[in-house]
Amino acid sequence: MPPDRSSSNGPTTNPETIDTAFLALRQQNCRFVCYFLLEHETASLSEVADVVTGWIHAANGGIAEPQRRNQCYLRLLHSHVPNLVDVGVVSYDERSDILSLSPCPDPIREFATRACAVETGS
Numbered sequence: 599m600p601p602d603r604s605s606s607n608g609p610t611t612n613p614e615t616i617d618t619a620f621l622a623l624r625q626q627n628c629r630f631v632c633y634f635l636l637e638h639e640t641a642s643l644s645e646v647a648d649v650v651t652g653w654i655h656a657a658n659g660g661i662a663e664p665q666r667r668n669q670c671y672l673r674l675l676h677s678h679v680p681n682l683v684d685v686g687v688v689s690y691d692e693r694s695d696i697l698s699l700s701p702c703p704d705p706i707r708e709f710a711t712r713a714c715a716v717e718t719g720s
Contacts, residue, residue, distance in 0.1 A: 615685070615686070615703060615706075616703070616705055616706065618684075618685045619685045619686070619687055619703075619706040619709075620706075620709065621685075622681045622682055622684075622685045622687060623687070623706075623709065623710065623713070625678060625681075626654070627650055627654070627670070627673065627674065627678050628678050628681065628682055628687075629710070629713055629714070629717065630649070630650045630653050630654070631646055631650060631674065631678065631679070631682060631688065631697070632682070632687060632688070632699070632710040632714070633710070633713075633714040633717075633718065634646055634649050634650070635688060635697060635698065635699040636699060636707075636710060636711060636714060639698060639699055640696055640697065640698040640699075641696070641697055642694075642695050642696055642697070643671070643674060643675060643679065643690070643695050643696075643697055644671065644695065646674065646697055647667060647670050647671035647674055648667060650670055650674065651666055651667040654670070679697065686700050686702050686703075687699070687700055687702050687706060687710075688700055
C-alpha cells in the first residue's frame with residue numbers, strides 16, 4: 599500500500615506533482631531561487647538574480663561580472679522562473695517583478711529545505 603500523501607496544507611499531493619517539482623529543482627539556479635525565497639518569502643527578480651549569481655560564483659571561487667549577472671537574470675526570467683511557476687513552487691508577478699514562494703505541497707517544501715541545508719551548510 600502506498601504511503602499517505604496528504605499534506606497538512608490541504609489537498610493530497612499526487613506523485614506526478616512531486617516528480618515534476620523534483621525535476622524543476624534539479625537545476626542549481628532553481629534551487630537557489632527557492633533557498634532565497636525560503637528565507638525571504640518575496641523578492642524582486644532583479645534581487646534574486648543578484649543573489650543567485652553571487653552564490654554560483656562564490657561556490658566556484660570566482661567573482662561575478664555584470665555580464666554574468668545579466669545572463670543569469672535572463673535565464674531566470676525566460677526559463678527557470680516559468681518552470682518553477684508551472685510546477686507551483688513559486689509565484690511571479692510580471693508587473694511588479696516580484697517572486698514569492700507559493701504554498702506548495704509539504705514534501706516539496708521539505709525537500710527544498712533539506713537540500714538547502716545540505717548544499718549551503720545552513
